[in-house]
Amino acid sequence: MAETGPDQYLREEFNRWAEAGRGEGMEEHHVPIVEPTLALMDLQPTDRVLDVGCGTGWLARRLAASVPRGQVVGIDVSDEMIRRAQLASADIPNVKFLEGSAEQIPAPDDSFTQALSVESAYYWPSPERGVAEIFRVLCTGGSAWILINYYRDNPYCHQWGALYLIPAHLRWAEEWVSVFCQAGFVEVTHRRIPDLSATPEVYTGQWFRDADQMRQFKAQGALLISGRKPPRA
Ligand SMILES: C[S@@+](CC[C@H](N)C(=O)[O-])C[C@H]1O[C@@H](n2cnc3c(N)ncnc32)[C@H](O)[C@@H]1O
Numbered sequence: 305m306a307e308t309g310p311d312q313y314l315r316e317e318f319n320r321w322a323e324a325g326r327g328e329g330m331e332e333h334h335v336p337i338v339e340p341t342l343a344l345m346d347l348q349p350t351d352r353v354l355d356v357g358c359g360t361g362w363l364a365r366r367l368a369a370s371v372p373r374g375q376v377v378g379i380d381v382s383d384e385m386i387r388r389a390q391l392a393s394a395d396i397p398n399v400k401f402l403e404g405s406a407e408q409i410p411a412p413d414d415s416f417t418q419a420l421s422v423e424s425a426y427y428w429p430s431p432e433r434g435v436a437e438i439f440r441v442l443c444t445g446g447s448a449w450i451l452i453n454y455y456r457d458n459p460y461c462h463q464w465g466a467l468y469l470i471p472a473h474l475r476w477a478e479e480w481v482s483v484f485c486q487a488g489f490v491e492v493t494h495r496r497i498p499d500l501s502a503t504p505e506v507y508t509g510q511w512f513r514d515a516d517q518m519r520q521f522k523a524q525g526a527l528l529i530s531g532r533k534p535p536r537a
Pocket of ligand 1: 356357404424
């Protein structure tokens with residue numbers, strides 16, 4: 305019987321994004337907020353890193369270069385994103401991609417030393433379930449990092465909600481912090497990652513009213529929530 309429900313709906317929508325080439329296009333937009341995040345993660349050569357909602361895998365490939373004696377696993381609910389990620393990464397030995405949802409991560413407990421998710425978590429049907437799954441698959445002492453551009457504290461992104469064809473969670477930073485704490489993470493913090501890239505003089509896309517609104521959005525920055533998995537009590 306064909307699968308129905310939120311995962312199927314997400315898969316169909318993000319497969320359309322992938323087929324339109326939007327997966328590859330995201331690298332350019334996300335690099336300015338991802339690079340400062342990678343610096344904070346302080347990756348070690350042997351780290352085992354999970355990328356949740358990896359899209360076509362540009363970030364997983366970067367991560368793989370930072371952990372030459374470790375491994376990177378990218379998961380995504382869209383099989384077309386995963387197919388493209390695999391195609392583009394065939395010659396990289398320490399990266400692999402799996403179809404799967406954040407709410408049911410296809411990995412055993414205690415598999416990873418770091419987990420990162422970029423511009424994905426507000427789409428998850430249950431962020432609570434996704435963050436709890438990340439907690440499960442992290443080793444003791446491992447860190448989780450969720451980076452999102454769509455959150456309530458930044459007033460310059462609220463208009464996106466009306467443009468999404470899938471329901472998206474517009475939450476306060478403190479609500480995301482609670483989700484991490486409820487999952488069991490400690491040392492939970494949130495911070496802003498401003499996008500310091502140049503803004504065009506004229507904006508003609510659909511996401512911002514004009515270049516000035518885009519500039520203000522980027523100055524507010526993305527929201528980065530992080531936490532560490534403590535030793536078992
Ligand atoms: C805006 S794209 C970001 C992709 C990539 N992280 C990047 O920065 O280029 C969001 C991605 O999250 C994936 N996604 C959405 N909901 C998901 C879920 N519940 N589980 C896993 N992946 C999900 C989508 O399929 C899509 O590839």
